Amino acid sequence: MQKMEKSGGITILDFGSQYTQLIARRIRELEVYSEILPWNASPEKILAGKPNGLILSGGPRSTTGADAPRLDRSLIEGEIPVLGICYGMQLIAHTLGGEVKKGRLGEYGRTKVVFKDGNGEKILRGVPASIDVWMSHWDEVSRLPKGASAFGASESGALAAYSMDVGRITALQFHPEVDTTEYGREMLSNFLFDVCGCEPNWKLGDWVKRSLDSIASTISETDRVICGISGGVDSTVAAVLVSKVAGGRLDCIFVDHGFMRKNESKQVVEAYKRLNLRVHHVNAAERFLSAVKGLTNPEEKRKTIGELFVRVFEEEARQCGGAKWLLQGTIYPDVIESGFVGGDVIKSHHNVGGLPEDMEIELLEPIRELFKDEVRRIGTLLGIPEEMLKRHPFPGPGLAIRCLGNLERERIDILREADAIFIEEIKSAGLYDDIWQAFCVLLPVRSVGVAGDVRTYGETIILRAVSSRDAMTAESVRLPWDLIDKTAKRICQEVPQIGRVSMDVTGKPPATIEWE
Ligand code: XMP
Numbered sequence: 001m002q003k004m005e006k007s008g009g010i011t012i013l014d015f016g017s018q019y020t021q022l023i024a025r026r027i028r029e030l031e032v033y034s035e036i037l038p039w040n041a042s043p044e045k046i047l048a049g050k051p052n053g054l055i056l057s058g059g060p061r062s063t064t065g066a067d068a069p070r071l072d073r074s075l076i077e078g079e080i081p082v083l084g085i086c087y088g089m090q091l092i093a094h095t096l097g098g099e100v101k102k103g104r105l106g107e108y109g110r111t112k113v114v115f116k117d118g119n120g121e122k123i124l125r126g127v128p129a130s131i132d133v134w135m136s137h138w139d140e141v142s143r144l145p146k147g148a149s150a151f152g153a154s155e156s157g158a159l160a161a162y163s164m165d166v167g168r169i170t171a172l173q174f175h176p177e178v179d180t181t182e183y184g185r186e187m188l189s190n191f192l193f194d195v196c197g198c199e200p201n202w203k204l205g206d207w208v209k210r211s212l213d214s215i216a217s218t219i220s221e222t223d224r225v226i227c228g229i230s231g232g233v234d235s236t237v238a239a240v241l242v243s244k245v246a247g248g249r250l251d252c253i254f255v256d257h258g259f260m261r262k263n264e265s266k267q268v269v270e271a272y273k274r275l276n277l278r279v280h281h282v283n284a285a286e287r288f289l290s291a292v293k294g295l296t297n298p299e300e301k302r303k304t305i306g307e308l309f310v311r312v313f314e315e316e317a318r319q320c321g322g323a324k325w326l327l328q329g330t331i332y333p334d335v336i337e338s339g340f341v342g343g344d345v346i347k348s349h350h351n352v353g354g355l356p357e358d359m360e361i362e363l364l365e366p367i368r369e370l371f372k373d374e375v376r377r378i379g380t381l382l383g384i385p386e387e388m389l390k391r392h393p394f395p396g397p398g399l400a401i402r403c404l405g406n407l408e409r410e411r412i413d414i415l416r417e418a419d420a421i422f423i424e425e426i427k428s429a430g431l432y433d434d435i436w437q438a439f440c441v442l443l444p445v446r447s448v449g450v451a452g453d454v455r456t457y458g459e460t461i462i463l464r465a466v467s468s469r470d471a472m473t474a475e476s477v478r479l480p481w482d483l484i485d486k487t488a489k490r491i492c493q494e495v496p497q498i499g500r501v502s503m504d505v506t507g508k509p510p511a512t513i514e515w516e
Contacts, residue, residue: 009033009198011051013041015059015069015087021332022472023055023085023177025371026185028207031200032192036369039069046075053081053196056088058175062102062139063087063094071095081195082169083123086137089162089171096145096164103158107135107173110180113160115152121163122194123170123187124151131182133160133174140173167195179469204377208241211366215245218364219325224249225364226317227327228309229279231268232394234329237379238367239277242327244382250327251320252277255312257305258285259398259412262420271388280320284312292400292407296444298516301407305397314360325364332371333471371470392423392437393471401516405444410497411459415442417495418461425487426465426479435477438465440491441504441515449499458499461491466513474508 010027014020014036027034037046039059046054054075061068071091076082084092090100114130115121133154140158144150152161152172160173170191176184192198219225225242229235229252243250252272256265265281272279291308295301310326317323367375372393379389395401403415419440426432441462449456463484468474488501504511 008050008052009035009202010053010055010192010196011046011049012036012055012057013039013046013071013088015039015057015091016061017058017086018336019175019177020057021336021369021371023057023188024369025374025470026177026188027192028202028204028374030185030189030192031202032198033202033206039071043072043075047080051080052198053083053191055191056082056084056091058086058088058136061087063090063100064139076169079168081191083191083195084169084171085175085177086173089173090137090139090141092164092169092171093141093143093145093148093162096148098141098145098148099143100139101142102138103140103156105156106138107154107156107158108137109135111135111174112155113152113174114154115161117151119149119151119163119167121151121161121170122167123163123190125190125194126186127183127190132180133176133182133184134178134180135174137173141171170195179473204374205381208378208381211241212244215242215364215366219246222249223325224251224317224321224323225325225327226250226313226320226323226361227252227329228313229254229268229272229277229329230394230396231264231271231388232329232391233372233375233379233389234331234367234393236272236275236329236384236388237375237382238327238329238365239272240275240379240382240384241366242364243277248278250277251316251323252279253282253313253316254279255282255284255309257288257309257398257400258409259288259305259400259403260416261394261399261423262416271385275384280316282312282316284308287312288400289407289409295407296405298401301400301516302397305400309396310359310361317361324362326359326361327364327366329375330365330368331375332369335368336472371472373470390433392432392435392439395514401514402439402441404442404515411442414459414495414497415440415461418442418491418498418501421490421494422463422487425483425490429480429483431479431483434467435465436468436471436474437513438463438477440464447500451496456499458492459497460500460502461495461498462502462504462515463487464504464513464515466508468508468513471513474513476505476507 024034094100113133117124148162148164150162154160163170176187225246227239269281376389443460445460446457465477466474467477
């Protein structure tokens with residue numbers, strides 16, 4: 001959505017890393033304008049916006065492979081400051097006559113790096129001589145190009161950092177944009193302000209202005225738009241944003257697939273009316289239930305639900321005077337996990353990987369590059385009430401991907417009741433706003449119990465509560481024991497089909513937040 005402007009800032013060349021958008025986000029946090037271009041954009045295009053600096057992202061390939069993304073030498077031989085990260089670092093070496101080889105072991109995850117700052121590297125200002133960083137590479141630079149000097153190595157002895165041309169070119173094997181890298185923010189800040197001379201003059205409000213311009217130039221003045229809303233933060237922000245351009249040509253469609261949380265449908269429809277958005281409430285619970293009948297494979301469920309969503313939207317679109325655009329609140333983690341940046345498909349988010357190929361309607365995804373916390377801040381700028389923005393994220397396929405095993409109506413009802421009790425207890429403990437996401441999962445496992453001297457063989461509920469900054473990683477929340485205990489007792493009493501309550505204490509990674 002960001003458009004080229006004669007405003008300097010940073011251009012990020014994307015070599016296919018799942019962290020490319022994270023680099024852009026870190027730059028936004030430092031209030032500097034940035035834009036991402038594909039690695040094969042022409043040098044004229046790359047330099048047209050007169051960027052203050054270039055960042056070369058990581059990427060999944062090997063510089064020596066026949067299909068490896070390349071770099072136009074003229075870009076790094078000019079005057080512009082360049083920061084190469086991971087693949088970007090190896091590519092600079094490869095392009096300028098150094099050598100890149102497959103390392104003996106590869107380095108993945110948290111790794112110690114020691115710097116030797118003999119050259120007064122600007123990027124190291126305020127950074128200790130030894131830090132933990134996030135590595136994710138197999139290849140390594142085995143011979144530096146002429147004129148380059150190393151200033152960092154990892155525990156295993158692999159080259160971790162080098163620079164050239166008095167720090168104009170800086171190359172890091174690790175990822176400063178990932179939270180795990182200590183002082184990553186400082187290094188990026190040093191690059192932006194000390195090396196590139198950027199000004200911290202870019203605000204989130206600028207994103208809104210730019211985005212509105214881009215929407216206005218994408219949809220014509222007569223185009224109608226329909227927006228699939230769930231009542232969640234992402235679709236609400238997308239709808240309010242586009243309504244500023246499309247006005248009465250926007251229709252919001254709330255598809256109740258029958259996998260919503262307790263009382264959710266009513267609350268969503270009322271909240272949208274207060275936002276002055278036109279909402280069509282489509283009750284499609286029967287259709288969805290029969291479509292997923294017998295499905296237990298997570299990807300099959302997601303794809304079936306995703307496809308039916310679009311079919312229902314298309315039907316509604318025809319009734320809304322032939323909408324040309326389907327507006328979705330897709331955000332960046334949805335795109336990454338659906339494997340759309342060259343990585344593995346972790347799970348097909350219904351609004352990305354679950355879309356059918358033969359769609360009759362075009363997609364409009366204005367917040368596709370953003371992370372949830374940025375979306376929330378934009379929501380505040382757009383005047384959306386805090387209680388809507390603070391709602392815990394809820395996946396598009398809803399309770400269907402939290403109900404493992406047979407997706408029968410009765411099991412969904414059980415899960416819905418248990419979930420409502422858990423959330424009620426979290427709210428009354430005053431903890432709702434401190435938690436990224438809390439919910440229940442119903443397992444396809446029964447166990448033996450005893451109630452009033454009678455043998456029971458009940459269902460199993462899992463409680464899950466996680467903290468996160470942007471859903472890319474998450475940690476299990478240490479809930480007070482009294483809260484867990486009370487919740488478990490209430491669930492077993494008030495939902496008699498449930499015989500056992502357990503707790504998921506796994507982080508992401510290695511797990512994901514949702515179970516499917
Ligand atoms: P995972 O489970 O992949 O989820 O760690 C990361 C975040 O994304 C939410 N999620 C979804 N959101 N459609 C969505 O709009 C989906 O299909 C979907 N699947 C997961 C999840 O709840 C968490 O906040």
